[in-house]
Amino acid sequence: MRSLIVEDNPTERRLLEILLAPYGDCALVANGPAGLQAFSAAEFLPYDLICLDIQMPGMDGQNVLKAIRAIEAGRGVLAGHGVKIIMTTMLGDGSNVMQAFREFCDGYLVKPVDCRKLEKLLVELALVQPAVAAESHV
């Protein structure tokens, strides 16, 4: 699995990197425009998963999500067949989560991210097999 983490907070970025490391390659960027650029540049070796922080200065996660889905539509990718995008957010951010689902995110995680909740979501999104998830964090 190839993952891209778009997160401006270094501590949260490091945690996600550690949690995703057992599943494959993981790229890290610290802001929305860099996330969009990384996604665009990976057209021929696309990411399987993008973890996208909602609240970032400048271009926030909502706008990155919208832009990624627009690029996919332009490439002829049907809705529901694009890269899996998990929004990460803090508690009390329900309206942002609803907005993200309207823009076709695939799931969300409340920060701080926990390895078990992440694994459960990866399995639900069919990104990893349950057996692999069980072995990743014993």
Add this chain to the structure above:
Amino acid sequence: MNAEMTLPGTLTGNQNAPANEAGTAVVNFDASALLSRVGGDRQSLRLVAEMFLQDCPRLLRGVQAALAAADAPGLHRAAHALRGAAATVGALVLRDQANVLESASGIPDMVAAQHAADMLEAQFTAFRHAVTHALETPL
């Protein structure tokens, strides 16, 4: 004893923790929660904690800069970032204080915000000591 403080076989980082007004121990570093978050891997705990120790001074400078500029929206963003990072690493006192700061800046009540911000540096120092102690304590 607070369940967050001592879990058999895990780090606590709360030895000699001061008591608050209610008489319960103040938990500077919830090592058990962080350890659980990373699947029980002590090295991962260390990496996340070290990243926070490295980055927190920048976050605190952001708070001070926003206060100095009387920039309430900027202060709100800085407090939000600090709260998120502190929650991730299990810095409970810092997280709660950042939450107070975030609320005050959202009103905005800059006097209350300044009061909340005044305590952050000392709380970060206490957290750093708790982490250092926890990382030096064998399982």
